[in-house]
Amino acid sequence: MTGARALGLLGLVALAVAPYVPIGVMREYTIHVLVQIFIWSFIGGAWSLMGRFGLTSLGHGAFLGLGAYTSTLLWNFFGLTPWLGAVAAMALTAVLAVIVAYPCSRFQVVGHYFGLVTLAVGEVVRLLIIAERDWTGGSLGLTVKAAGHDSLLAVQFADKRVFYYLALGLWLIGLYVWVRVDRSMARSAMEAIGEDETAAASVGIHVTRFKVGITVLSAVLTAAGGIAYAQYISYVNPDTLAGIGVSLRIVFAVVLGGMYSLLGPTVGTALTIALAEYLRVLFGLKFIGMAETIYGLLLVLFIIFLPAGIYGTVRQLFRRRRPAAVAA
């Protein structure tokens, strides 16, 4: 595996120096797209922590929205630094995750039912944000109050490169957590639970503890991603950060990339964001809706023809060609 490790290191160095590559006027835009890819890949990775074990959540928008709005409201109304706001937001999200996951596990809500319960939770958070329009601005969204100058305390910087390195760091943390979960006992336990809950319980696996644990971890990381996105864009909106739309987008990106591999969510997210940006630039304001139409059509085609995801399919191809090399 030394080859792969060297390749990974090379990639990391490339990412570290990327913001300084002189490509002229396109630099700001490229950095902007990359920051979005890092943040949404991190969120996708957080989703896949649950998704790979058969806990198909269709309501991660709930955690995303709760996280982003909590830290933003605390900053706007009480001037609490988003660093502490993030701690409060993640704690709140953890509580919501327990409220959802504990009964789901106790009452054996799985499969389609789990998806629909989480979908309802996502909608509840979105509608509550809209209903509490006196503080949250309702459907119009809310602008993060400007600090007026570069401030580490407010996490606001004029230079996009600062956000680039913060987002890169966040993404690496996400990958680290993924690897830790992948190599832990929890993974075997969760896989056993995913296969057959009753059998898993019968060999002494504490089903509820593992399910609630992985949900809380996934939810808290998702909230962190939501906060990062809110700080970067400095604007929050119930439709882009909560509800069924964004929840489905997260799942799409992950399934498109492949949810059983470390880089799957990143590949999927990078592709969907690159595709969406390309179509947006291509059509501009000429054909409103056309970009999204093609996006939807391609998603259907991808799901039908590449059911294992892009990363998964590529890996299968390589495996078929060189069966011995990848055995390690």
Next chain:
Amino acid sequence: MIDPVFLAEAAVNGLLLGGVLALLALGLNLIFGVIDIVWIAYVDLVMICMYAVYFIVQVYGWPIWVGGLASVALGALLGVGVHLLIITPILTSAPVNQLLATGGLLFFLQSFATFLWTTDHRSVRLTLPRLELFDMPISVARLIAFALSILAMLGLYLFLSRTYIGTAIRAVSQDREAMALMGANPQRVYLVTSAVGGAMAGVAAALLIIQYAVHPFFGAAFGPITFMICVLGGLGNMVGAFVASFIMSEVIAVSGVIWSTEMGYVIAFVVFIVMIFVRPGGILAKRG
């Protein structure tokens, strides 16, 4: 304290809304029960049919019943199309992929409608008298929609219980392997189910357009509540979905008057979540 007349009015409106929700839920539930795939984009098909009625009636000036019939035919066609093009290739895929394929269709229909018809709200204007009952104004359009949706449901019931293919559909929803062993062709049953489910979407569209304006995000507004009703009633359980529609519509209408429209939906979703925990098999399931 809220005037009881407002509450009574909300309750009546809830009852009328329930009829339409029931119609939406029944079509989806039929497909859900027989093919075992959630069409996330079901209400978006309804949205497309609503546009069809709008154009036929409001733009080209045909009578409303022509629009209704065309909507039913279009719905059936769309149902067959979705089944052949999207569902058939993924029948054996993982459930998450099945969800996402129809979810992709949702994005597609939503944005294609935006592209073709912009985000303007469009409605069909019928001049209908207003009824008054005990000082409560009642919309005749809603009353007609309610009556017709009850009729459509009776029709579906008779189709499922009295015809040969209807019996086959119910048999597949009970045990698909055994049905194949009996020599029935499940593919044909699926196709008919999709057509009937699509036609129900067409009926729902014709009845919805006389009460609500259509816009590309209509599906997003009514979609989630429709899934909730199907699950609350018990997947594939027609009577359960019928009862659940009225429970949900009353919750939405009454708490909408007491608090706000958004809170009405919030409470409906919370009721749904709690009911899933308490009665996972649906409200009419026997306790096991």
